[in-house]
Amino acid sequence: MQLYPIHPSFTVGDCFDLAVQPRSRFSIAIYQQQGGESMVWVSSVIVAGTRDVAAKLSNGRYVFESTHERKAVRYDEDWNWPTITVKLDAQGLGSGAYAAVAFEVNADGEPRTEVGRRCMARQPIFATPPDSDGMALIIARPRGPAAKIAYIVPIATYHAYNSIGGGSFYGDPVHRTKPQTKVTLLRPGGGLGAQLGYPDDAYDLRSPRQHFTHWDAKFIRWLHAHDFACDFFTDVDLHRATDLDLTQYSVMLSVGHHEYWSQEMRDHVARFIANGGNLAVFSGNTCYRPVDFGPSADINAIRTMNRLGESWPGYNESDLIGLSYGYGGAKYGVWNRWRRKWLKPEREPIGFTVRRHDHWVFEGTQLKDGDTFGAEDRLVGYEADGVPPVANGFEKLADSVQLVGWDVGGFAALGVFKPDFGSGANGGQVFNCGTTDWSRVLLDERASSHAVVEQITLNVMHRFLAGMKEGAATESLPAGETGGALRNQLAQTNAENA
Missing domain, CATH: 3.40.50.880 (Class I glutamine amidotransferase (GATase) domain)
Structure with missing residues (x-):
């Protein structure tokens, strides 16, 4: 499950856009690099908008389902994947290095991977491959x-x-x-x-x-x-x-x-x-x-x-x-x-x-x-x-x-x-x-x-x-x-x- 930010940074408190892999059912968790080796869970997301993505609440959690056909992509062209506009569902988070983690779920919102289970349990994640293949680095600027x-x-x-x-x-x-x-x-x-x-x-x-x-x-x-x-x-x-x-x-x-x-x-x-x-x-x-x-x-x-x-x-x-x-x-x-x-x-x-x-x-x-x-x-x-x-x-x-x-x-x-x-x-x-x-x-x-x-x-x-x-x-x-x-x-x- 891959994703990337439309802009590599955003202003604290504002919304930001994530492009997500087509034909996928997934949830999103937000982690931050703090003082430990692993990144720590800090927030879920609030949805402000979508493009070619359906969003529904299941057991109090967002489940996203992206449409669009998977097409061949290049290194030098916009991949133009479906997007979600989200905001951090937490107060008091400041400028820092964050990761948006996308993990596949079933129709009821239950995670299908070990990374997803750790995200759902709000456990730390060490952001290296293969776990980091489903992460996007996003930098929060100060207001x-x-x-x-x-x-x-x-x-x-x-x-x-x-x-x-x-x-x-x-x-x-x-x-x-x-x-x-x-x-x-x-x-x-x-x-x-x-x-x-x-x-x-x-x-x-x-x-x-x-x-x-x-x-x-x-x-x-x-x-x-x-x-x-x-x-x-x-x-x-x-x-x-x-x-x-x-x-x-x-x-x-x-x-x-x-x-x-x-x-x-x-x-x-x-x-x-x-x-x-x-x-x-x-x-x-x-x-x-x-x-x-x-x-x-x-x-x-x-x-x-x-x-x-x-x-x-x-x-x-x-x-x-x-x-x-x-x-x-x-x-x-x-x-x-x-x-x-x-x-x-x-x-x-x-x-x-x-x-x-x-x-x-x-x-x-x-x-x-x-x-x-x-x-x-x-x-x-x-x-x-x-x-x-x-x-x-x-x-x-x-x-x-x-x-x-x-x-x-x-x-x-x-x-x-x-x-x-x-x-x-x-x-x-x-x-x-x-x-x-x-x-x-x-x-x-x-x-x-x-x-x-x-x-x-x-x-x-x-x-x-x-x-x-x-x-x-x-x-x-x-x-x-x-x-x-x-x-x-x-x-x-x-x-x-x-």
Whole structure:
């Protein structure tokens, strides 16, 4: 049972449209990503309208039955499925990342699948395949700014890798599709319910890459655990700048694998930084590939996304975020066409070596210059970004060894950057971790570098939120046993690698 949102985000309290698989009998439950690994049930729905869908109440629950014939669908055209217009049947729900879960039922409204039985019992759901095949990611925007942090969910990147309908921006060897330059956003798979032909993450097999659960869900869980309030938006909101006014926020978050950006997205973020806003990039391969969302006349009804090139000219996204994948590297695995599977997804143990331990980013970590953190956890990769060969003002605080044998084969880097937009001392800053795998280690308390990664993240978040000046104190993790054990572990690791 598949479905997708007509618009990837909606305003809290408003109705939103879901397109549903033809010739299906089903019910809908709404889940939210909060602080746990699983999404939690938060609401049923109130029906405000339908198109080619019958809706009736059975035992106090809506049972939907969609009509229309099932037709062949493509990767680049509106699937034009039957739609239901619904509203959350709950009070007090705020901005956040939600999933609409569709599950098949019989004529009496009883679920026919295990996922449906869990939904009916209001039990948590771990949103990975195959369960997520019946889910649609929907982002609830705030009605007005309610937090200091604007979190941008990378819907464009999720659709870029989704080959459902026969194509994506990449060749999918598993499903035998070829790379294309145009995809529709009106199909399943914008974060959940995708068809993916990418190799598994050898260091986190719980969820596939290019999937909401693999990237953003982890960071959202961390934000919940540390009581950081966020307002949530999507790439489309950032592109349009009608429902998102970045000037109302202190910090913008870019997380996981935020690869595909439009020029309008870049322009809005540049103005945000020039006016004193801070950009925290806990992502890798960030802003590397340019797209547009179709003719400007369709700005309020975005339906498609076009890939404009392999990269920005001269990797000039580094003028905005300090780094570029064009100077970093990646390691994916090897596709074996005879066995029809991905092999060798593992990477060498590569981390970051500290170059400026006295910088505020490293406060509370106990690190010294020359210490390496994250190697055992493969913190660098699977895609990582590096510093341009011509100095651009990026302050490199840590870097990797050369990524020999990787795609590109450069050096990963981590640091801070103040773009030159002519705004002088009033301009904001960028922190860029330079790796896709930051969220994975941040959420893994068993990782050897977890404490360091978490402390750096706390330092960035608190300083950017408070607008602190250089040299001001930041909140640190407890010292003592944790810090001492961390120092001893790092010393032993560095001695072994010497």
